[in-house]
Amino acid sequence: MNAPYLRLLDADSGELVEVDSRISDLEDQIVGLIGTVKSQSRTIGSLERKIANDDPEHHPQRKEITDLIERWKLATGHPKSKNSKDRFDVIRARLKDGYDLTVLELAIDGIGAYPFVCSGQRKGAGLPSQRHDSLSLALKGGENLERFANLGALARREQG
Numbered sequence: 001m002n003a004p005y006l007r008l009l010d011a012d013s014g015e016l017v018e019v020d021s022r023i024s025d026l027e028d029q030i031v032g033l034i035g036t037v038k039s040q041s042r043t044i045g046s047l048e049r050k051i052a053n054d055d056p057e058h059h060p061q062r063k064e065i066t067d068l069i070e071r072w073k074l075a076t077g078h079p080k081s082k083n084s085k086d087r088f089d090v091i092r093a094r095l096k097d098g099y100d101l102t103v104l105e106l107a108i109d110g111i112g113a114y115p116f117v118c119s120g121q122r123k124g125a126g127l128p129s130q131r132h133d134s135l136s137l138a139l140k141g142g143e144n145l146e147r148f149a150n151l152g153a154l155a156r157r158e159q160g
Helices: 019-054 062-076 085-096 101-113 142-159
Strands: 007-009 016-018 116-118 121-123
Touching (some): 016 019, 085 101
Antiparallel strands (some): 007 016, 116 121
16 A cells, blocks of 8 residues: 555654655665674674684594694603693694694604704704704694604604
8 A cells, every 4th residue: 555645754854754765765774784684694603613713622623632732742751731722723733734643643753752853863862952842843834744754654663
């Protein structure tokens, strides 16, 4: 029922406005608000996923990553070291690069078996000042990871 003679009094301006034009304006506002809500919902979802991925407590591979940190502690003789975010992040980064848990375990075994650097070579024994066995060193990037994984494979063969 279209009644062009109906008019509303605009509360803000005090002017008479036709009902049809006011309804049209309100419909346009609703469409705009729905678009804003959808955009904000996408942003919230994206931020929630980012928080879940960044927070070690909510990471889907939290147990596996924590187990790798524990393996490093045992392999290097650092039982009192903390399961810190930087250690968690370096493991997560290598997993994100596509390396599997077995390769990470080998790298940890490698730095544990050869923690000393003497004359530019990795050795199983040395002076305390020659000890370089941080988890971040072993897993710093693909090149380091692969080098230490090869050392880990060598250590396992030597152990028989």
